[in-house]
Amino acid sequence: MAGFADVARLALQPSALTLDPTFSRQLLQRDLDRTQQQGRTQRATTARDDRARFNADLRQRKNDATRHGKTLPARESRYTPPGNPQQSLLDAILKDQALAQYDRDAPLEREALRAFRP
Secondary structure: OOOHHHHHHHHOOHHHHOOOHHHHHHHHHHHHHHHHHHHHHHHHHHHHHHHHHHHHHHHHHHHHHHHOOOOOOHHHHOOOOOOOOOHHHHHHHHHHHHHHHHHHHHHHHHHHHHHHOO
């Protein structure tokens, strides 16, 4: 999956810079939003699959413990989700940085493109 910086880099390509600046920025915003949504979907899928694996493993461990006349400690029955719980905040920061990079570099690149073309 492409990151926010990759999306901004593609938006700064000469072919993308020939578009209307407002329209080009809207396309960048749309692509950044799609990238963010893909990341959310991927993390949700990973979390769901991880939770299912944990529940299956927990059932097996409880059955094994019961079979031997023991009980599982509470800490072994507690689920801890994988990944960074602050990932959405990090994504928002990275998205803002990609937009700032585009806003900073696009006018310079457009000017260089105009100077290069007769």
